[in-house]
Amino acid sequence: MTDLRLSYRSSATRKAMDVFVRAFSIASAAIGIFFLLWILWVVLKKGHTVLAWSFFTSAPPSPGEGTGGIRYALVGTLKMTGLAFLMGVPVGLLTGVYLAEFGRHSWFAAGVRFCVNLLMGIPSILVGLFAYTLIVLATPRHYSGQAGAFALAIIMLPTVARTTEDMLLLVPDTLRESALALGIPRWRTITGILFRAARKGLLTGVLLSVSRVSGETAPLLFTALNNNFYPRDLSQPTANLTVTIYNYAMSPYDNWQRVAWGAALVIMAFLLGLTVLLRTLLKERNR
Template sequence: MDAFVQDTKLYARRKRRNAIAMVLSYIAAGSGFVALLWILGTLVSKGIGGLSFETFTAMTPPPGESGGLLNAIYGSAIQTLVAALVGTPIGILAGTFMAEYGRGTKTATIVRFINDVLLSAPSIVIGLFVYELMVRPMGHFSAWAGSVALAILVIPVVVRTTEDMLLLVPNTLREAASSLGASRWRVINKVCYRAALSGLVTGALLAVARISGETAPLLFTSLNNQFWSTDMNQPMANLPVVIFQFAMSPYQDWQKLAWVGALIITTTVLALNILARSLSSPRGQQS
């Protein structure tokens, strides 16, 4: 009888703790959701009014004149694209080495540690590094330097997701392909990459989403350009820096464009994250 009473009390105690944990979890999730809605609501209310066709067709204006964000949007798009094209293959190859060739080795452990440090490094540190590496020797800011800084931020994200996705591929698939006479690289290319394709794409999208709103590294590398420029060897406009400069200015027309630019970046990042989540879900992997 005493044992039954003790078990009943223990069950009631565990049930209370579980209820408390559930309530705290709901409060934390609700707080995050409310904060997200608050941010999105503020951006929409302040940015939607200035969103127009001119935003995507006109250059950034001088104070007191109308204009748009065409040069900044182009600069952000081209630098992000170059960074993704440079950083993604490097990240995939490094992740492949750690998951396939160097699994369990000391070299892979060291590379993984360095990658984790790089993953958590402040972006401004990356910007200063590229400034010393490229901007100072070249003697001027450039979009190439900005792309390199963003590519360095892409690499650790892709490395981590690539390694994790390849480790999820069952070894039986590798063994089956090897038993048919396939070489190690062909097994990785034809079997492992295909099995982990949705995860690899998700990692690339998350990396692009991360660098889309980075301001600090671009302040030290590509800086800004009020005019239209396609020369990657010269300073180039980009949305994060334009938003920073316009938001800090005393001109209301610039501040209005800063809200519009923030809305564009946030919408883009949100869309990329939703796409990445959909690809990483079981339903997205099956399709």
């Protein structure tokens, strides 16, 4: 059928179609690059005015006057991401180990795999909503950095679990068999040999999970909230970069909006750097 239709069409229309598609595909690529450069340029242009060393070390500005800085939000974000890392990464790593090493084809593993995929696809605002119902409501409407970190950990967990499973499965079975033949116990084989063989891949997964949560705002809206004070501990509502950007950008004060763009530039630079690093890591592994 197909061939018949082809042969009846004149070569001029076929060529015209090809030229059209070629032009459309070049235009589409140009659209992608155009929007990327547009966004980067806007953030750079609006954000660079406040950038100075003091931007990282000063307290937040009062509404309407002065530039101030993002020190509290930066520290809060780092602390919460750190706590989320401590909760999410080990559990994710060991879940990945279970899936790759112990339960490859069991029913239980299939269920776990489904849940990991589901958690990866769940909108981050729902994770925030869940953390709100679980933690914030448990202590009568008490927002805290811990609740925020818990929400971020839930987002990190499936990313780490999935990459860990994939990366461990890439390690050839001969390595596992040789280790067992030497009488090395299973847990030493995994932590000492397989982890080492797959270390670049595991690092990629961990960094990927960090990059997934560093730009997240939605899961913090109902959990960590925001704060105007230094985040001494995470049992209180905690200042953080993304919610600060959201509040400041939506505010009517010119100086707050400038700080929002500056903070946006900081986060964007960090994430672009991390993405480029991840790309080179993945490239090296593929080689």
